[in-house]
Amino acid sequence: MALWGGRFSQAADKRFQAFNDSLRFDYRLAEQDIVGSIAWSKALRSVGVLSDDEQQQLELALNELKLSVMENPEQILNSESEDIHSWVEQQLIDKVGDLGKKLHTGRSRNDQVATDLKLWCRQQGQQILLSLDKLQQQLVDVAGQHHGTVLPGYTHLQRAQPVTFAHWCLAYLEMFERDTTRLQDALSRLDTCPLGSGALAGTAYPIDRDALAQNLGFRRATRNSLDSVSDRDHVMEMMSAASMSMLHLSRMAEDMIFYNSGESGFIELADTVTSGSSLMPQKKNPDALELIRGRTGRVYGSLSAMMMTVKALPLAYNKDMQEDKEGLFDAMDTWHDCLDMAALCFEGITIHKDKTLQAAQQGHANATELADYLVSKGIPFREAHHIVGVAVVSAIEQGCALEALPLETLQQFSPVIEDDVYAMLTIESCLAQRRALGGVAPEQVSFAIQEAQKRLDKRFTPKVTGALGAAHRFGYH
Numbered sequence: 001m002a003l004w005g006g007r008f009s010q011a012a013d014k015r016f017q018a019f020n021d022s023l024r025f026d027y028r029l030a031e032q033d034i035v036g037s038i039a040w041s042k043a044l045r046s047v048g049v050l051s052d053d054e055q056q057q058l059e060l061a062l063n064e065l066k067l068s069v070m071e072n073p074e075q076i077l078n079s080e081s082e083d084i085h086s087w088v089e090q091q092l093i094d095k096v097g098d099l100g101k102k103l104h105t106g107r108s109r110n111d112q113v114a115t116d117l118k119l120w121c122r123q124q125g126q127q128i129l130l131s132l133d134k135l136q137q138q139l140v141d142v143a144g145q146h147h148g149t150v151l152p153g154y155t156h157l158q159r160a161q162p163v164t165f166a167h168w169c170l171a172y173l174e175m176f177e178r179d180t181t182r183l184q185d186a187l188s189r190l191d192t193c194p195l196g197s198g199a200l201a202g203t204a205y206p207i208d209r210d211a212l213a214q215n216l217g218f219r220r221a222t223r224n225s226l227d228s229v230s231d232r233d234h235v236m237e238m239m240s241a242a243s244m245s246m247l248h249l250s251r252m253a254e255d256m257i258f259y260n261s262g263e264s265g266f267i268e269l270a271d272t273v274t275s276g277s278s279l280m281p282q283k284k285n286p287d288a289l290e291l292i293r294g295r296t297g298r299v300y301g302s303l304s305a306m307m308m309t310v311k312a313l314p315l316a317y318n319k320d321m322q323e324d325k326e327g328l329f330d331a332m333d334t335w336h337d338c339l340d341m342a343a344l345c346f347e348g349i350t351i352h353k354d355k356t357l358q359a360a361q362q363g364h365a366n367a368t369e370l371a372d373y374l375v376s377k378g379i380p381f382r383e384a385h386h387i388v389g390v391a392v393v394s395a396i397e398q399g400c401a402l403e404a405l406p407l408e409t410l411q412q413f414s415p416v417i418e419d420d421v422y423a424m425l426t427i428e429s430c431l432a433q434r435r436a437l438g439g440v441a442p443e444q445v446s447f448a449i450q451e452a453q454k455r456l457d458k459r460f461t462p463k464v465t466g467a468l469g470a471a472h473r474f475g476y477h
Contacts (some may be wrong), residue, residue: 017082020319025326026078026084033112034066035090036195038061039215040107043196049105058103061095062088084116085109106207108199110229110317115195117142117324119216121238123334125187132180132245133338133459136173138346140452143169147445149353150427151266152360159363162430164350167440170448172252177455179245190234193218197228230316232306235324239303241418242335243296249338250296253289257344260286265355270348273341288345292338299334300329303325357427364402365394366425369433373424377416387413 012020038059045055065088069076081087092100114285153163193213196203202225209221222228259266260402273288309323367388374384391413395402403425410417423429435441 001234003131018084022083022271022322022325023079023081023087024077025329026113027073027087028090028329029084029113029116029120029325030069030073030076031066032123033084034062035119036112036115036154036216037088037092037103039212040195041129042215044103044105044205046211047205047207049205050102054099054102054234054243055346057099058092060090065091066097083109085112106198106203106205107195108197108229111194111197111225114229114231115193115216115326118190118192118194118218118234121190121234121328121332122187122217124336125183125238126338127181128332128336129180131336131343132176132183132321133456135339135343136176136180136452137456138343139169139176140449140456141171142166142346142349143173143445143449143452146351146353147442147449150352150357150360150431152356152363152365159359159365161368162360162365162427163440164431164445165356165451166445168255170445170452172248173452175251176245176453179241179248182244183238183241186234186237189237191219192218192222194222194228194231197222197225200226201227224273226316230313230318230319230321232310232324235328236303236306236310239299239306239328239331242299242331243303246292246296246335246338248300250293252342253292257286257289257293264359266352266359268350268352269345270350272348273345283434288341292341295338299331302331356379360427361401366402366427366430367392369424369430370402370421372433373421374414374416377414378412379416438470445476 041050041055041058041062044050045052047054050058076084076087079087079090081090089100089104092103094100114184129323146165146169151163151165151167151168152159153161193209193216195216196207196209198204213219213221222231256267256269259262260269269284269286269289271284273286274284305328308322309320313320315425369389371381371384371388374387375381379387391402391405391410394409394413395405398405403422406417407417407421432441435444437444
C-alpha cells in the first residue's frame, strides 16, 4: 500500500516499485516505528485530535502489533508494502479500521524515519557498549592470569624491549576504552527527538515536542525542523565509532595471528575459533581473527558510502537518504559480531610462556638497559648509545647475548662497566626499571589492572524499557 497514491493516475511500474521500496531492509525498524507511533498518538490526544478512547484503542492495537513483531519479525517481509511505515499503518487499519488512518495526522515519514533511526541507534549502541565491556573484561582477566608472562615487544616488527603479555592486553584495553567513550559521545549527541518536525517545516499542531521527546526517552526535542529531517550525522558518527573500533580489533587480530603462527608459536587458539584445511590435515587456521581483520573494510566502506551520499544533498529530505540504513545496519551488526568474536578468541587461549620468554631474551632487547647503566655511571646518553651499539655488534659477531659477554670484554667498550652490570641486564630488571605510570613494571601493571577493573565495575547494565532499552547506562539523563 502506498501512502501517496491520490496525486497519481497511474500505478508505479513494477521495476520502479522494486527499485524504490525499502521494506526488505527497513523492516528492522518495526519496533521503533510502533513505539514512536504510540508516543505520537499520545501527542495527538494532548491537542484534541484523538479522544482518550481513540488513543487507547490505537495504543492497544499498536502494542499487540509490537508483540507480534517481536515474536516473528520476518512476517513483515511477506507484505507488498512500500516501507515499514506503510506496513505498520496498514496493520493498524486492519485492526481498528478508519481510526488507524487518523494516526498520521501532523506527521511525515520524514520525521518518522528520522526518529525510528535514532531509536534504533540508541538500542544498538547499548548492546555494543555491553560487548565492549565484555571484551575489556576478557582482556583484564587474561592480563591478571599472565601478569608475569614475559613477551617480546616490537617496533618495525623487530624485537625491541621486553614487555609482558598482561601489558599487551592492557594496551588494547585502552583502545577499546576509548571506543566506549567515543560511542557514548555519539549516543549523547543523537539523544534528541526529531518527531514533530513534519516533512520539513514542522507540524501544524501545537504539540509539546519536549514532552514528546521525553516520552520516547530522549533528552530533548531537536531545535530546527529542516535540520531534523535531513540530519544523518548520528548515522555517520555511529559508523565512525565502529570504524575506529574495528581498526583496533583488526590490529589486535593481526598481533594474535602473528603470535599464533608457527614462526612465533607464542599462543595457541582454541579449536572453537579455528578451522582446518581441506587439503593439509596438519593445519589449524586462525579464521576468526582473519575474518575480524577482513570485515574491517566493510565497515569503512559503509562510512565512506554514507558520507559520499550526504555530502552534496540540498535541504531537506531527499530519497538518497534511504541509503543510510543498509550500510548502518551492516556496520553495526559487523562491529557487534566482531567484538563478541574477539572476546571468544580469548576463551581457551594458551600462552606458551617458555617461547615468549625465549624470544624476549633474544635480539639484544636489553641494550637500552646497558645504555641506562652507563648513564648512571656519568656517561651522556648519546655517548652511551654509541658504546652500546658497538657492544651489540660484538655480541652479534660472537653469536651471544649482551649479558653473556665477559666483564673484560664489556670493559673494552667502557672502563666504567663493573660486575654490577649483569644484574641490570636481566629480564626482571628490564621490566622493573619501567616504573613510571603506564610502564611495564610489575607494580604498574598491577595498578593498571586494578584501575581497569574498577572502571568496568562502575559500569552498570541498564534496566531495559520494553525492547528498546531506553535507559542509558551513562548519566546523561
